[in-house]
Amino acid sequence: MRNNKMKLMKNVLLLLVCLITSICSRAEELGIGDAAPVLKAHWLKGKPVEKFEKGHVYVLEFWATWCGPCIGAMPHITKLAKRYAAQATFIGVNVFENAKMDSGVVEKVEQFVKANTTKMGYSVCMDEAGSFMAKNWMRAAGLSSIPATMIIDQEGIIAWIGHPKAMDKPLESIIAGAWDARAFAITYKENRIEEKKRMEESKPVMAMLTAMNELMAAKNYKAVIDSFARFPDTRHGKSEYLAPLYFKSLAYTDTLRAAKELGLLADSASKEAVYAALSGEEGLPLQFYQACINYYTSVKSANPYNMSSLAAAYFNAGETAKAIALQQKWLKWIKKDKDEPPPAWYLQLEEERLKKYKQALRK
Numbered sequence: 001m002r003n004n005k006m007k008l009m010k011n012v013l014l015l016l017v018c019l020i021t022s023i024c025s026r027a028e029e030l031g032i033g034d035a036a037p038v039l040k041a042h043w044l045k046g047k048p049v050e051k052f053e054k055g056h057v058y059v060l061e062f063w064a065t066w067c068g069p070c071i072g073a074m075p076h077i078t079k080l081a082k083r084y085a086a087q088a089t090f091i092g093v094n095v096f097e098n099a100k101m102d103s104g105v106v107e108k109v110e111q112f113v114k115a116n117t118t119k120m121g122y123s124v125c126m127d128e129a130g131s132f133m134a135k136n137w138m139r140a141a142g143l144s145s146i147p148a149t150m151i152i153d154q155e156g157i158i159a160w161i162g163h164p165k166a167m168d169k170p171l172e173s174i175i176a177g178a179w180d181a182r183a184f185a186i187t188y189k190e191n192r193i194e195e196k197k198r199m200e201e202s203k204p205v206m207a208m209l210t211a212m213n214e215l216m217a218a219k220n221y222k223a224v225i226d227s228f229a230r231f232p233d234t235r236h237g238k239s240e241y242l243a244p245l246y247f248k249s250l251a252y253t254d255t256l257r258a259a260k261e262l263g264l265l266a267d268s269a270s271k272e273a274v275y276a277a278l279s280g281e282e283g284l285p286l287q288f289y290q291a292c293i294n295y296y297t298s299v300k301s302a303n304p305y306n307m308s309s310l311a312a313a314y315f316n317a318g319e320t321a322k323a324i325a326l327q328q329k330w331l332k333w334i335k336k337d338k339d340e341p342p343p344a345w346y347l348q349l350e351e352e353r354l355k356k357y358k359q360a361l362r363k
Contacts (some may be wrong), residue, residue: 008352029189035156040126044113045123047123058090059081059150060137063092065112074116075119080171095127109126148163161181179273225249243273252284279292282315307330320360323357327350
């Protein structure tokens with residue numbers, strides 16, 4: 001399931017992927033083995049924690065109302081909070097909601113917590129104006145994505161940082177007093193270095209992606225094709241992130257060449273990205289939508305995450321009834337995932353597509 005979700009996000013986030021360059025861009029000031037900073041937040045549920053008491057464990061879960069994976073992790077966190085109620089205090093810390101902390105946002109988060117009080121069986125607070133928690137905890141640790149969990153041990157030291165669904169064994173060990181924080185600190189640091197390396201390697205392709213998107217918006221397809229040709233093949237991410245724009249531009253300007261090169265695509269990641277992009281691009285010659293339909297209906301292992309792209313291909317090929325039926329099936333299927341639901345913005349995007357297909361059929 002997790003691999004499928006990764007494939008889905010790659011298809012959906014191609015236009016947003018340039019944001020990745022901001023991740024971990026600053027030096028980390030807070031890490032494993034460091035004393036936990038103070039808690040400074042607006043409390044919404046549970047007794048406010050003014051300081052970390054010695055001999056007690058604290059679990060801080062950073063989340064937001066718009067974060068699907070955060071919401072999906074809540075039942076699991078609640079389960080752990082009940083299990084370790086005597087040894088640990090669990091705190092959901094709302095961050096990245098709104099830096100201004102205006103009344104509308106506070107009310108929105110308060111209503112969310114009230115509506116999900118059973119799902120959130122632990123204390124909850126939210127960042128205040130000035131984003132103290134985001135700056136002094138998340139940013140200081142080099143983190144900019146959620147959900148993220150930090151476990152504070154009995155000495156008030158940060159013992160573990162990671163995804164909430166991966167904390168079971170570390171938490172058990174920390175509570176038992178058997179956690180090897182030094183060993184984990186080495187592993188964690190090595191992983192962060194590798195992550196930063198990957199981010200650095202991605203910067204050139206993200207910069208080119210931004211430039212090529214601007215050229216696409218201006219319908220300067222020749223410049224897009226030339227930019228792709230000049231970009232070194234050895235650069236990380238070229239086939240996956242830049243190829244879709246290249247093939248769309250080629251389809252608009254040189255149909256025969258585009259069809260020929262499309263048939264020669266071998267890299268699986270590039271194939272998925274290119275076919276997803278062509279499926280949703282309106283105004284292309286019919287043969288490209290047919291190629292997408294053939295690709296998605298002939299893959300050996302049918303991936304349900306391809307349903308949205310196949311529906312788009314049917315719609316652009318003029319087979320609107322098929323597009324509607326498939327999009328409805330897709331939405332029904334994706335809403336079944338209660339453990340890790342998709343982001344609200346993505347669901348809204350898919351609902352809008354279905355609405356668009358239905359309106360087209362009525363005309």
